[in-house]
Amino acid sequence: MNPATSVQIALGERSYPIHIGTGLLSDPALLEAALPRGPLLVVSNQTVAPLYLPRLRAAFGGRRLAECVLPDGERYKTLATLGLVYDALAGARVNRDGAVLALGGGVVGDIAGFAAATWQRGVAVAQLPTTLLAQVDSSVGGKTAVNHPGGKNLIGAFHQPSIVVADLETLDTLPARELRAGLAEVIKYGLIVDLEFLGWLERELPRLLARDREALAWAIERSCVNKARLVALDERESGPRALLNLGHTFGHAIETAAGHGEWLHGEAVAMGMVMAAETSARLGWLAAADVARVREIITRAGLPVAAPRIGVARARELMALDKKVQGGRVRLVLLKALGDAEVTGDYDPAALEAVLAAEVG
Amino acid sequence: MNPATSVQIALGERSYPIHIGTGLLSDPALLEAALPRGPLLVVSNQTVAPLYLPRLRAAFGGRRLAECVLPDGERYKTLATLGLVYDALAGARVNRDGAVLALGGGVVGDIAGFAAATWQRGVAVAQLPTTLLAQVDSSVGGKTAVNHPGGKNLIGAFHQPSIVVADLETLDTLPARELRAGLAEVIKYGLIVDLEFLGWLERELPRLLARDREALAWAIERSCVNKARLVALDERESGPRALLNLGHTFGHAIETAAGHGEWLHGEAVAMGMVMAAETSARLGWLAAADVARVREIITRAGLPVAAPRIGVARARELMALDKKVQGGRVRLVLLKALGDAEVTGDYDPAALEAVLAAEVG
Numbered sequence: 001m002n003p004a005t006s007v008q009i010a011l012g013e014r015s016y017p018i019h020i021g022t023g024l025l026s027d028p029a030l031l032e033a034a035l036p037r038g039p040l041l042v043v044s045n046q047t048v049a050p051l052y053l054p055r056l057r058a059a060f061g062g063r064r065l066a067e068c069v070l071p072d073g074e075r076y077k078t079l080a081t082l083g084l085v086y087d088a089l090a091g092a093r094v095n096r097d098g099a100v101l102a103l104g105g106g107v108v109g110d111i112a113g114f115a116a117a118t119w120q121r122g123v124a125v126a127q128l129p130t131t132l133l134a135q136v137d138s139s140v141g142g143k144t145a146v147n148h149p150g151g152k153n154l155i156g157a158f159h160q161p162s163i164v165v166a167d168l169e170t171l172d173t174l175p176a177r178e179l180r181a182g183l184a185e186v187i188k189y190g191l192i193v194d195l196e197f198l199g200w201l202e203r204e205l206p207r208l209l210a211r212d213r214e215a216l217a218w219a220i221e222r223s224c225v226n227k228a229r230l231v232a233l234d235e236r237e238s239g240p241r242a243l244l245n246l247g248h249t250f251g252h253a254i255e256t257a258a259g260h261g262e263w264l265h266g267e268a269v270a271m272g273m274v275m276a277a278e279t280s281a282r283l284g285w286l287a288a289a290d291v292a293r294v295r296e297i298i299t300r301a302g303l304p305v306a307a308p309r310i311g312v313a314r315a316r317e318l319m320a321l322d323k324k325v326q327g328g329r330v331r332l333v334l335l336k337a338l339g340d341a342e343v344t345g346d347y348d349p350a351a352l353e354a355v356l357a358a359e360v361g
Numbered sequence: 362m363n364p365a366t367s368v369q370i371a372l373g374e375r376s377y378p379i380h381i382g383t384g385l386l387s388d389p390a391l392l393e394a395a396l397p398r399g400p401l402l403v404v405s406n407q408t409v410a411p412l413y414l415p416r417l418r419a420a421f422g423g424r425r426l427a428e429c430v431l432p433d434g435e436r437y438k439t440l441a442t443l444g445l446v447y448d449a450l451a452g453a454r455v456n457r458d459g460a461v462l463a464l465g466g467g468v469v470g471d472i473a474g475f476a477a478a479t480w481q482r483g484v485a486v487a488q489l490p491t492t493l494l495a496q497v498d499s500s501v502g503g504k505t506a507v508n509h510p511g512g513k514n515l516i517g518a519f520h521q522p523s524i525v526v527a528d529l530e531t532l533d534t535l536p537a538r539e540l541r542a543g544l545a546e547v548i549k550y551g552l553i554v555d556l557e558f559l560g561w562l563e564r565e566l567p568r569l570l571a572r573d574r575e576a577l578a579w580a581i582e583r584s585c586v587n588k589a590r591l592v593a594l595d596e597r598e599s600g601p602r603a604l605l606n607l608g609h610t611f612g613h614a615i616e617t618a619a620g621h622g623e624w625l626h627g628e629a630v631a632m633g634m635v636m637a638a639e640t641s642a643r644l645g646w647l648a649a650a651d652v653a654r655v656r657e658i659i660t661r662a663g664l665p666v667a668a669p670r671i672g673v674a675r676a677r678e679l680m681a682l683d684k685k686v687q688g689g690r691v692r693l694v695l696l697k698a699l700g701d702a703e704v705t706g707d708y709d710p711a712a713l714e715a716v717l718a719a720e721v722g
Contacts, residue, residue, distance in 0.1 A: 083440055086440070087511075089515075090511030090512070090515065093681065095682070095684060095687075096684055096686075097686065097687050097688060114479075117518070118475075118479070118517060119515065120515060120684045121506070121518055121519055121597075121684070122597075145482070148447055148448075150451030154451065154480065156479060156481075156482045157478070157479055157483070158482055236482075320454065321451070321454065321456070323457055323482070327398065327399070327458060
């Protein structure tokens with residue numbers, strides 16, 4: 001077992017650690033120390049549970065773990081699936097003395113986290129992310145949600161976990177397409193706040209794609225450090241935390257229009273980051289060479305740089321339901337420079353229109 | 362229009378006023394000042410909407426109010442009904458710039474409040490309670506929830522309203538049974554923390570039952586002042602706020618066993634308060650004369666002092682899912698004296714068993 005590194009999310013009494021390392025799911029002490037004494041429910045999915053639930057159960061030894069195994073995929077991130085988790089919580093007699101363990105990717109973490117946020121008005125949750133995307137982004141920071149037919153993540157809550165455990169071993173079984181989707185969120189940190197990390201990623205991308213464990217550990221740690229900083233500044237996303245949504249307003253529109261699950265979230269975010277860069281360029285904020293650099297690293301990561309032709313009107317309609325809309329204005333995360341993003345509603349709408357026409361029209 | 366009184370809930374940046382008076386729903390300035398500029402959705406039910414939605418719409422003049430009218434009754438306080446509210450929120454394009462107006466009794470307030478708590482991870486809600494129970498209790502303090510087949514209010518969130526407006530005119534149309542149910546929660550304040558108020562209630566009960574507006578206004582204000590104090594001390598119910606649950610652990614078990622909606626919440630709470638008093642007496646904490654006094658005021662208010670015979674085993678099972686359970690122990694709100702309640706798990710379980718056997722066995 002490699003030595004684990006830890007990143008702390010500093011939120012006063014809601015602070016918690018992210019542990020990153022190899023074989024951590026087999027380490028009982030880590031989880032036992034962070035969890036309350038009452039009944040525990042593991043929420044996982046049909047793909048992940050057969051692979052990793054047995055080692056979790058072994059780690060917990062005699063302590064009983066109830067289970068709730070959901071169908072796999074973004075299309076199941078619904079109120080109906082949430083109802084299954086509530087049924088399991090009632091069945092397992094989980095109360096405020098108990099906890100939920102979310103074992104899986106972003107979908108499992110979001111549903112299980114939201115169930116924990118709302119069961120008895122809030123029980124503890126441990127996030128045990130098993131995809132790169134969940135390890136670098138969705139398991140950290142307390143955003144939980146399910147989708148509504150009207151849009152992604154429209155139903156949700158802020159609910160910080162008690163602990164996040166990112167076991168690198170779980171990435172061994174991750175499909176290549178999902179590994180690439182996770183890299184989109186890793187690249188995002190470079191683009192919004194960390195130019196040095198962007199340079200590192202440009203150099204080390206081949207090692208990441210080859211699943212070099214040391215490179216992955218470093219990319220996850222650096223991503224979490226960046227996310228920790230933004231979340232600590234602004235837990236409930238009234239300010240700088242919204243930078244983490246680079247590419248997401250465009251991306252959510254693509255995901256919803258294509259049907260939840262057709263595009264992986266990371267793929268849609270990658271495409272959305274290209275569109276944000278293009279919009280920034282049309283506003284004169286970003287040089288053409290910088291846009292090319294964005295397109296290049298996304299292409300090299302095996303991620304899409306061409307959007308589905310959902311039409312300008314449909315894209316506008318879906319973007320209008322974005323949570324960042326204020327006073328009827330869609331605020332966007334745009335790039336003043338590489339490594340320097342800004343959230344703003346103060347831009348020339350013609351630039352956005354032109355990008356939509358060029359990319360999805 | 363009588364001059365309104367106001368009670369302030371002091372919760373730092375989440376502070377808000379409760380306005381109590383006659384004709385307040387026709388006063389546009391009150392609500393407009395407290396609400397954001399974006400899209401508004403009124404959530405009401407099929408009984409209340411025809412009575413009071415027109416005056417609310419008139420008060421808002423030109424400003425558009427979208428509507429979501431739910432079926433009436435506790436049996437509809439479900440995830441499925443919540444889904445209807447989410448659909449209406451999406452249809453009305455309510456975003457973080459918008460708000461929900463909950464126009465109705467406790468069920469409407471709880472569902473609409475929970476929808477507001479979780480839509481886009483939290484939008485503003487104005488509580489416009491139209492029943493005595495909602496005016497003295499459920500609209501104040503930020504508890505929101507829907508029921509699960511396993512128990513009452515198991516799915517919920519803490520989400521403080523931006524404003525509470527208790528218009529006394531709405532009590533004119535309240536069915537007598539619901540007025541009495543509301544009195545159960547009023548009596549509760551006397552029993553848990555306000556002996557002087559209990560004495561006033563014993564004297565003035567006839568005026569309250571006759572819907573004397575001045576007496577009702579005073580009872581609502583005094584109830585809200587007591588609730589405000591407990592909520593300000595302990596917003597998320599880790600301590601003294603739990604006193605507000607006097608009678609609720611027993612009451613929820615009765616409501617769930619009888620089928621949600623058969624017993625009104627206030628009726629079940631009244632019965633639960635009798636059982637809490639009986640348990641306190643068996644522990645030697647309360648004199649027999651005090652228990653008689655509890656039974657008498659509840660009887661005079663036209664509320665039940667005999668429980669349905671749901672059986673000791675079923676009662677125990679339902680109480681075990683209570684949110685106050687800690688370490689497998691059901692904590693109860695018990696009375697050290699009239700006007701002096703305590704939350705505790707440290708009691709002789711034989712006393713509880715004996716009361717269950719006597720009352721529901």
